[in-house]
Amino acid sequence: MRKYLVVVDRHKATSGTRFINFFLDRLFIQVIYYSFFFVFGVGYAVVYGEGFDTESANQSVMFKLITLLIYLILSFSYFFCMEFYLGKTIAKYITGTEVISIDGNKPTAGQIIARTFSRAVPFDSLSFLGNNGWHDSWSDTRVIKGKNYVAERQLKEEINSIGAKEIR
Known part of the structure; x- marks a missing residue:
């Protein structure tokens, strides 16, 4: 059971910011997805000397399943890699938000995996309009306004260090 910090909730991102992030x-x-297929198409043309026949491929059920699988893999990789290694996605960089655990620490790989898979639940993208998004609640994570949170944590640490014996 994780220790829950109230300071995390005081700095949660607003629903509007969460919508912009989404x-x-x-x-x-989408840009990554279409770039992937552009590179694939160019590579196919170079190797086989002809363009890829998208009309017949679009009618193939197997092609549709493969493109869906590629989209899901790219989407999962985007969220997992960005949030686990950097703590934020490109959108969160733009809006000044980040993902943290409810205990104030960096989320674990398990939390990020749970958070990422939770996004596949239908209507999860609308759940952030409530108190917390489902992918936040189920993974014990929160999206916070980074600068405000860091400033308050530093202030608390400075206050707690008053009177502490300094060793030189």
Whole structure:
């Protein structure tokens, strides 16, 4: 059971900011997705000397399943890699927010995996309009305004260090 810090909730991102994050992240995933297929198409043309026949491929159920699988893999990779290694996605960099654990620490790999898989639940993208998004609640994480949170944590640490014996 994680220790819950109230300071985390005081600095939660607003629903409007969360919506902007959602919209921008989906936009960036689409850019990555179409870039992937552009590079694939160029590579196919170079190797086989002809363009890829998208008309017949679009009618193939297997092609549709493969493109869906590629989209899901790219989407999962985007969220997992960005949030686990950097603590934020590209959209969160733009809006000045970040993902942290409810105990104030960096989220674990398990928390980020739970958070990322939770996004696949239908209507999860609308759940952030409530108190917390489902992918936040189920993974014990929060999206916070980074600068305000860091400033308050530093202030608390400075206050707690008053009167502490300094060793030189």
